[in-house]
Amino acid sequence: MLPVIRYTDVDAVVECVNVSAYGLGASVWSGGREAALAIAGRIDAGSVWVNTYFVVSPDIPFGGACQSGIGAELGEQGLVEFTQLKVLVG
Numbered sequence: 001m002l003p004v005i006r007y008t009d010v011d012a013v014v015e016c017v018n019v020s021a022y023g024l025g026a027s028v029w030s031g032g033r034e035a036a037l038a039i040a041g042r043i044d045a046g047s048v049w050v051n052t053y054f055v056v057s058p059d060i061p062f063g064g065a066c067q068s069g070i071g072a073e074l075g076e077q078g079l080v081e082f083t084q085l086k087v088l089v090g
């Protein structure tokens with residue numbers, strides 16, 4: 001099941017979404033892919049899907065924004081979370 005909220009004012013809906021304390025994931029659905037991508041770029045969330053939802057892959061980082069988490073899992077960025085840099089100078 002996917003909750004769907006219809007809207008007519010894009011700026012108002014982006015503001016409403018971004019005021020949330022949470023930002024794990026969101027999706028934008030539209031017949032106009034370019035317009036949906038532009039809206040998705042304005043949403044403060046770790047993952048924003050366009051015309052799909054919760055597509056994850058081991059090579060794509062997954063993480064949240066705001067109070068939905070710090071850091072990332074999966075992908076190169078996720079692997080970096082489990083490493084420790086050591087610099088030897090000499």
